[in-house]
Amino acid sequence: MFRKAIAAIAAAVCAATLAAGPAAASGKERIVGPYWNPHTKSYFALIDTTETGLRWSQAAKLATTRHYKGAQGRLAVIPDRQTHDFIMEKFGRAFNDDTWIGLRYFCAFRKLMWVNGEELSHNPVGVWHVQWFRDESTTCSTTGGMQYMPVYYRHMGAGATWQASGEIKRFYDYLIEYPTGKQ
Secondary structure, three states, X not given: OHHHHHHHHHHHHHHHHHXXXXXXXXXXOEEEEEEEEOOOOEEEEEEEOOOOOXXXXXXXXXXXXXXXXXXXXXXXXXXXXXXHHHHHHHHOOOOOOOEEEEEEEEOOOOEEEEOOOOXXXXXXOOOEEEEEEOOHHHOOOOOOOOOEEEEEEEOOOOOOEEEEOOOOOOEOEEEEEEXXXXX
């Protein structure tokens, strides 16, 4: 029951995000990758907008406008430690800032869900920051009205960890995935 409710809310939020109009982008960007990951059967690329910080919803929208080898992009889904290690190996030195990924914490249901609609059922070992949320002002609360808290790689680089933030936080980098199913 909760899974269906979360999926319905996630779909509504995603539809609202995509219908919200064009995302802010300056046209200048730096791209690292894409790199093939045989474990997930997808390509990953790092996009650094260099001039314009993006909210999670804007990064999610921009990711869906990109295509590679016939696959539509999305913010990266990192389902396990093996995929996290691949990301660190390929992009750890390229990242120098906080970086959006395709995971959100839905406050009302206390559940983590990827942009592909899958729930994060078990957390990959060692990828969450000790304090899972950015600071006291960005936690879910009844007065804050946040539907979700987007998740990002905190201080990307060797030993980067995940952390959740408020909906209006802006970062320059986002990690995109192209789920091709083949190389």
